[in-house]
Amino acid sequence: MSETGGTHKGLIRDLILVVDDEPAxxxxxxxxxxxxxxxxxxxxxxxxxLTAANTNAGRIALVIMDVMVEDDLGPxxxxxxxxxxxxxxxxxxxxxxxxxxxxxxxxxxxxxxxQKPCSLQIVSNTVERMLRSC
Numbered sequence: 001m002s003e004t005g006g007t008h009k010g011l012i013r014d015l016i017l018v019v020d021d022e023p024a025x026x027x028x029x030x031x032x033x034x035x036x037x038x039x040x041x042x043x044x045x046x047x048x049x050l051t052a053a054n055t056n057a058g059r060i061a062l063v064i065m066d067v068m069v070e071d072d073l074g075p076x077x078x079x080x081x082x083x084x085x086x087x088x089x090x091x092x093x094x095x096x097x098x099x100x101x102x103x104x105x106x107x108x109x110x111x112x113x114x115q116k117p118c119s120l121q122i123v124s125n126t127v128e129r130m131l132r133s134c
Contacts, residue, residue: 017049089133
């Protein structure tokens with residue numbers, strides 16, 4: 001698990017949890033978004049994601065979640081994170097177009113879906129739109 005604190009005029013704008021079992025992708029997203037002023041926590045497993053959610057209970061504004069993390073479904077991990085951090089927004093990433101697993105989640109929350117591979121700029125634009133939409 002890694003944590004990156006971005007600053008925007010000296011302040012962290014929002015705390016974002018990035019969960020994917022590809023460490024290089026987690027690092028890339030965290031580095032890119034931290035330069036835009038977001039605080040970032042990277043996780044590469046369910047255990048790391050839940051530890052981060054517990055440590056930052058009530059502070060996480062958005063989760064960027066791979067639909068499949070190791071042998072686990074991302075939406076089920078989100079369901080568990082929602083028990084700790086209510087009111088989240090979720091951006092799902094998947095190599096499969098419109099993965100049906102996204103819609104199996106029990107959580108009724110604002111969500112978006114991007115198909116991998118996608119550019120960091122597209123991820124950033126989607127994150128900004130989601131964070132402004134409250």
